[in-house]
Amino acid sequence: MTFPEPVPGYTHDDPGLPPSPVTPAELEGLLASVLFGLADQEALRLAGDVLSGQIEQVLDVWYGFVGAHPHLVAYFSTPQGEPIGDYLGRVRARFGRWIMDTCRRPYDERWLAYQHEIALRHTEPKKNQTDHADSVPHIPLRHIIAFIYPITATIRPFLAAGGHDAEQVDAMHQAWFKAVTLQVALWSQPYAGKAW
């Protein structure tokens, strides 16, 4: 990891984190729907090794993508449309942690609790609070779902850069796709309420 420790606002291991409203049975259902199994856990461990030295480059690609699209960078900007450098930078460090967490953390109740925290940080109740940012109040759900595509497609060259054979790269990439889809499904909870 190339980030300073501790990462400001990163509270994954905070014992005061409230539990997720998502039940273990609901998580099981989602894991089954995305066909997530033991082989995917192993592939993600390997992906973590491959990605750990490339986090800054991955973030450069993603931040480049967001920065190139006014309809996305708006959510890191003031209501008047001025990008907030400090906000972008602090979230970037947590985003780096998230890449490693997605690969290395067990998907247990603590992880579920932080997933819920991340979900809330995209929505009205918690956006901007962690970084005391003077930005717009929430991120529309549609953008988060659509982001599954670029977050999945753009990781592939980085997964391939470790010199593994095509089959292993593919296994890492499929596991990544599953993990991202799973997390977006979890993050939709505060948006959908009872219809989640």
Added chain:
Amino acid sequence: MTFPEPVPGYTHDDPGLPPSPVTPAELEGLLASVLFGLADQEALRLAGDVLSGQIEQVLDVWYGFVGAHPHLVAYFSTPQGEPIGDYLGRVRARFGRWIMDTCRRPYDERWLAYQHEIALRHTEPKKNQTDHADSVPHIPLRHIIAFIYPITATIRPFLAAGGHDAEQVDAMHQAWFKAVTLQVALWSQPYAGKAW
């Protein structure tokens, strides 16, 4: 196409279909987020040619997947948990049309209007109505998002079955992934309301 025409309950070309609440600008944003361009349109046309003779086999895989998972087949069942054969069959025919529409229809306002209709048919206001089915009242959003994975992963062998080279198969598969992600983003609208 191997389905009888007209397909019961399929109202894509019904002039009485209400317009979508999604604006052309919102659609543009989503297309940009999933990196959907002209090359993807062409790749989907080709995918349509490759898939058109395999629709029943694709549906066998998807229905097999749903049927194997109690937490999914429940939504095609009575509240007591009895699968409803007639409902499964009628939706299957429309699902077949949807595969071809995803590949061949222009993503214009009429398409957007039917996207909204499909969205509503997954939710409380419209589920069961089209087929007069005695099933549970709505499908939770999380399952629809999670389904992006199996609907994308399982199509690949069918795209590869047309004898195209690896690069063309990959282009078709990426375009398919984008199109499915885009549609799930659109379908989340009735679930998220103002936060969509």
